Amino acid sequence: MAARVLVSDDLSAEAVRILRDAGLEVDVKVGLPAAELEAIVGGYDALAVRSATKVSARLLEKAARLRVVGRAGVGVDNVDLDAATRRGVVVMNTPGGSSTTVAELALAMILSLSRHVPSATASVKAGKWEKKRFQGRELAGKTLGVVGIGNIGSVLVDRALAMKMRVVAYDPFITPEAASKLGAELVDLERLWREADVVSLHVPLTEQTRHLVGAATLAKMRKGAILVNCARGGIVDERAVADSLAAGHLGGAALDVFEKEPPAADHPLFAFDNVVCTPHIGASTEEAQSAVAVAIAEQLVAYLRDGIVKNAVNVPGLPKEVLDQLAPFLPLAEKLGAVAAQLGPQGPSEVTVEVSGELASVPMRPLAARALVGLLRHFLETPVNEVNAPAIAKDRGIHVREVRSAEPHDWASLVTLRVRGQGGETLVAGTVYGKREARIVRVNGFRVEAVPSGHVIVVENDDAPGVVGNLGTALAAAGVNIALISLSRLDDRSGAFSFLNVDSAPSPEVLDRLRGLPHVRSVRALVL
Numbered sequence: 001m002a003a004r005v006l007v008s009d010d011l012s013a014e015a016v017r018i019l020r021d022a023g024l025e026v027d028v029k030v031g032l033p034a035a036e037l038e039a040i041v042g043g044y045d046a047l048a049v050r051s052a053t054k055v056s057a058r059l060l061e062k063a064a065r066l067r068v069v070g071r072a073g074v075g076v077d078n079v080d081l082d083a084a085t086r087r088g089v090v091v092m093n094t095p096g097g098s099s100t101t102v103a104e105l106a107l108a109m110i111l112s113l114s115r116h117v118p119s120a121t122a123s124v125k126a127g128k129w130e131k132k133r134f135q136g137r138e139l140a141g142k143t144l145g146v147v148g149i150g151n152i153g154s155v156l157v158d159r160a161l162a163m164k165m166r167v168v169a170y171d172p173f174i175t176p177e178a179a180s181k182l183g184a185e186l187v188d189l190e191r192l193w194r195e196a197d198v199v200s201l202h203v204p205l206t207e208q209t210r211h212l213v214g215a216a217t218l219a220k221m222r223k224g225a226i227l228v229n230c231a232r233g234g235i236v237d238e239r240a241v242a243d244s245l246a247a248g249h250l251g252g253a254a255l256d257v258f259e260k261e262p263p264a265a266d267h268p269l270f271a272f273d274n275v276v277c278t279p280h281i282g283a284s285t286e287e288a289q290s291a292v293a294v295a296i297a298e299q300l301v302a303y304l305r306d307g308i309v310k311n312a313v314n315v316p317g318l319p320k321e322v323l324d325q326l327a328p329f330l331p332l333a334e335k336l337g338a339v340a341a342q343l344g345p346q347g348p349s350e351v352t353v354e355v356s357g358e359l360a361s362v363p364m365r366p367l368a369a370r371a372l373v374g375l376l377r378h379f380l381e382t383p384v385n386e387v388n389a390p391a392i393a394k395d396r397g398i399h400v401r402e403v404r405s406a407e408p409h410d411w412a413s414l415v416t417l418r419v420r421g422q423g424g425e426t427l428v429a430g431t432v433y434g435k436r437e438a439r440i441v442r443v444n445g446f447r448v449e450a451v452p453s454g455h456v457i458v459v460e461n462d463d464a465p466g467v468v469g470n471l472g473t474a475l476a477a478a479g480v481n482i483a484l485i486s487l488s489r490l491d492d493r494s495g496a497f498s499f500l501n502v503d504s505a506p507s508p509e510v511l512d513r514l515r516g517l518p519h520v521r522s523v524r525a526l527v528l
């Protein structure tokens with residue numbers, strides 16, 4: 001019997017044709033109320049959606065035959081992934097399907113600002129002929145600074161090279177070799193702000209990237225530089241951009257995304273001629289919408305006909321015995337990855353996951369995959385999970401090694417993660433006490449006993465009296481409560497380390513205050 005596919009969001013005629021041509025039985029029922037969908041979903045092997053259909057736990061419960069959900073697009077917020085995984089339903093998406101489209105908008109933004117296209121249009125339509133006022137600038141020979149060279153950033157690099165621009169890029173998660181293959185020179189952020197005539201942002205919105213472009217950054221940018229944000233609202237501090245434009249420092253700004261969407265009608269940026277805005281239409285082209293629909297149709301066909309899984313975003317089941325032994329260590333491995341992502345070297349090129357003790361007899365691939373999830377999730381917009389993490393690492397040129405070790409140590413089982421990248425290696429090791437109590441027991445040369453959860457401040461300092469007291473006092477003054485603290489020092493007393501679990505996120509100002517305390521060498525804030 002042919003597999004049955006329910007298309008419950010508007011895909012495209014071509015996508016439906018691909019499904020039908022493959023011999024699948026396809027019903028297109030767009031916009032059904034939840035109750036009606038629940039009533040019929042039991043008859044289908046596959047569900048094809050965009051973002052409108054809510055694939056809830058309740059819907060999945062009724063979907064007795066369902067084997068796969070295909071999401072045309074990237075975000076899978078509308079799918080209950082845990083419920084799908086529990087029911088053995090594979091969920092697939094189509095990462096990268098709109099990259100060309102978004103990169104083209106960024107290029108359009110850059111060109112319109114450089115040649116004043118929107119304001120010149122308004123002027124001509126108002127009956128004026130202001131040739132002098134709209135003198136612009138060429139892109140050829142100018143420097144583009146791309147922040148984040150993932151799916152979209154890397155397409156923009158390619159297009160900018162065609163415009164004969166020089167491209168510098170900052171991305172802590174890519175090697176200089178990978179960047180140079182794309183045609184960009186990997187630089188640190190300070191250099192990017194200093195050298196770029198045009199800065200285009202293509203990073204996800206994370207703790208690290210929120211207000212990445214604020215007053216301090218803008219001041220470092222070249223006078224007259226152009227700023228483009230087609231990524232996410234919140235990466236740019238819009239107030240600070242308005243101030244910089246008003247001061248005549250920034251030459252222009254283009255935004256497709258805003259901190260609040262839609263923005264208020266009296267938004268401070270709207271007063272400027274040299275601001276170009278679009279209503280979050282980065283991915284809105286016929287081609288992108290059709291490309292993701294065709295991609296998901298092809299993926300569904302490959303899965304239903306040949307069992308080939310592509311771009312799955314949830315986990316296939318593990319045998320129960322393996323899962324029972326591994327289960328407590330999987331979240332630990334993810335935390336180790338998250339610590340390494342935040343403490344570790346930039347541009348990771350090699351990740352080694354080592355297990356020892358009782359755990360060494362269990363298949364370790366799931367642990368390695370989970371450590372990669374913790375590491376990669378921190379940097380990527382694409383949903384990262386155990387299924388796609390190894391492939392993403394490979395695409396990014398990260399070599400992953402799995403090692404079983406017989407080295408003796410003090411724990412029943414130990415998981416050690418080593419991340420090598422530009423400028424060195426970071427080592428984080430952890431264990432699980434009882435069934436669930438994950439602990440980090442080593443960070444580089446320091447032995448600790450730290451709980452990897454919530455907001456954490458990591459401090460390296462001289463091994464001198466008073467440091468911990470000073471940290472406590474400074475945090476108390478800022479209203480940041482310390483929940484737990486783990487202290488450590490090197491055997492030769494050449495350095496000490498504190499891992500502080502705090503109840504709330506410390507502000508950048510508080511972190512700077514800590515950095516200014518006597519004997520403090522470095523301060524990092526982590527979210528675990």
Ligand code: NAD
Binds near residue numbers: 098147204208232283
């Ligand atoms: P991606 O995950 O492929 O790439 C993101 C890149 O940013 C990665 O290479 C990552 O290493 C890098 N990165 C992460 N943290 C960084 C940091 N602190 N500094 C510098 N680089 C960092 O994502 P993508 O598909 O290229 O999407 C990029 C952005 O575009 C995302 O914010 C996404 O939400 C947005 N987007 C916007 C639209 C729109 O309609 N305007 C459409 C699609 C995507």
